[in-house]
Amino acid sequence: MTTTDLYPYLIIIGSSILVAAGWLLHQYRKQQNLTRELIQLNEQLGYDLPNFLDRCWPLLKRSGFSGLHWELDWFGTTVNGTYGSDGGKTQQAIEKRFKVQEIALTIHLLRDRPLWEQRYFSDAQAENFFLLVQMNVWIKIGTIQGAFEQTAKMTVFLKHDVKNMVQLLTLSAEQLQDDAPQRQDGLLQDLRETVPALRERAEHMLRALSDKPTWPRNGAIERSKPTLRLEELLQQTAALYDLPATISGSAQLALEKELLLGVIDNLLSNYSQLARRHPARPVQLDMHITQENDQVCISIEDLHGPPFPRPERLFEPFWSEHGSGRGIGLYQARQQLTALGGELSALAPSDGPLRFLIRLPAAC
Numbered sequence: 001m002t003t004t005d006l007y008p009y010l011i012i013i014g015s016s017i018l019v020a021a022g023w024l025l026h027q028y029r030k031q032q033n034l035t036r037e038l039i040q041l042n043e044q045l046g047y048d049l050p051n052f053l054d055r056c057w058p059l060l061k062r063s064g065f066s067g068l069h070w071e072l073d074w075f076g077t078t079v080n081g082t083y084g085s086d087g088g089k090t091q092q093a094i095e096k097r098f099k100v101q102e103i104a105l106t107i108h109l110l111r112d113r114p115l116w117e118q119r120y121f122s123d124a125q126a127e128n129f130f131l132l133v134q135m136n137v138w139i140k141i142g143t144i145q146g147a148f149e150q151t152a153k154m155t156v157f158l159k160h161d162v163k164n165m166v167q168l169l170t171l172s173a174e175q176l177q178d179d180a181p182q183r184q185d186g187l188l189q190d191l192r193e194t195v196p197a198l199r200e201r202a203e204h205m206l207r208a209l210s211d212k213p214t215w216p217r218n219g220a221i222e223r224s225k226p227t228l229r230l231e232e233l234l235q236q237t238a239a240l241y242d243l244p245a246t247i248s249g250s251a252q253l254a255l256e257k258e259l260l261l262g263v264i265d266n267l268l269s270n271y272s273q274l275a276r277r278h279p280a281r282p283v284q285l286d287m288h289i290t291q292e293n294d295q296v297c298i299s300i301e302d303l304h305g306p307p308f309p310r311p312e313r314l315f316e317p318f319w320s321e322h323g324s325g326r327g328i329g330l331y332q333a334r335q336q337l338t339a340l341g342g343e344l345s346a347l348a349p350s351d352g353p354l355r356f357l358i359r360l361p362a363a364c
Contacts (some may be wrong), residue, residue: 031121034063035128042132049103049136050074050312056129057083060109063125066091067110072312075102076334076345079312085110094123096130100137107133144317197240200258201265228253228260230298234287237264241272244282249289251296253360259340260360266333267300267356274302291362298358305353314346 038059045051050072057068067085071078085091094109109126231250238245253260268285275283284303289296313319315334320327334344342360 031063031125034059035125038129038132042136047136047139049105049133049140050079052132052136053081060125060129064122065109065111065126067108069108069110071106073102073104074312075315075317075331077312077315094126096126096133098134098137100141103137103140105133105137147318197236201261226254226256228255228257230289230296233257233260233264234289234298237261237268238285238287241268243268243271243275243285245285245287247287247289249291251289251291251362253296254363255340255360259336263333263336263344263358266329270329271302274305294362296360296362298360299355300358301355302353307350307352308346308348308354311346311348311354314348315344 038056041055041059042052045055053070053072060068061084065084068083069081069086071080091110091112094111096107096109098105098107107130109129111122229250229252231247234245234247238247271283271285282304286299286301286303288299290299291297308314310321313321315330316327317331318327330344337344337358337360340360342358345357345359347355347357
């Protein structure tokens with residue numbers, strides 16, 4: 001065979017190499033563009049992890065993945081999502097787990113068993129996706145820590161304002177003890193109940209801002225434990241916020257009133273704000289107390305409330321359904337209950353109102 005006879009074979013081999021190189025270059029550019037689109041999507045969503053997980057599947061599908069499943073523990077609330085295939089014998093799963101403070105995430109990316117070059121591209125795309133997810137986790141944690149540090153700087157000014165409020169309310173409460181006959185008895189009676197309650201809450205705020213908080217550490221309370229009737233606390237707080245409420249059940253706890261007061265205030269103040277924002281939709285609270293063995297449970301629900309669409313956001317610090325809100329109340333309430341050895345959770349059915357559940361050990 002002469003050299004001339006080899007030319008056709010060399011041309012075929014060279015053409016095959018060029019075609020393969022062109023195909024690989026095309027795949028590389030395709031994956032590069034998809035990575036860029038993932039980054040742009042993440043930027044558009046403000047590096048928000050739950051939203052990014054909800055919206056990323058179309059781009060991952062175009063990258064050649066056949067399925068995505070994730071489960072996220074987002075500040076005490078568990079949410080999950082499943083897209084595409086749920087797995088099979090012919091599929092491979094790429095699993096990644098993240099755990100940073102109060103955020104835990106498990107991701108499964110599914111793909112059909114690829115050829116070597118497809119495996120390389122899908123591995124690279126999966127790593128790019130995981131890096132974006134990890135970045136979002138750390139951005140959220142860093143933002144929260146920075147916000148808490150900034151909040152701590154404000155406590156000096158808040159202490160001064162709260163001291164003034166406590167002084168004014170104390171004077172008002174003392175004046176209300178005067179039973180002058182010319183005063184309106186009904187209004188006087190209402191003020192006698194309301195103003196001391198406001199003073200009690202102001203004093204509680206002041207202690208919470210002090211260097212020696214009254215919240216127990218590791219569930220321990222170092223002072224005497226008076227008996228607290230839960231139904232009375234719920235009734236008084238609902239009346240203070242002018243909220244119609246039906247309370248069933250009863251329980252007693254050996255617990256300082258102020259330790260639970262902040263939690264109940266945080267929950268009911270949200271319903272009070274809702275009533276003011278939507279006066280045409282009345283709030284009717286249904287509160288139920290149960291006790292089983294060594295645990296007391298309080299459920300709180302607005303019977304006329306609409307479904308809550310974002311339950312994973314409820315206990316997220318500095319997130320508010322209303323842009324003007326601070327978004328710290330429910331997170332703080334959950335932390336306070338944890339310090340007491342209890343738990344605050346929420347049930348958010350898609351076709352019914354939101355229900356809060358407070359669980360406390362009977363022997364606090």
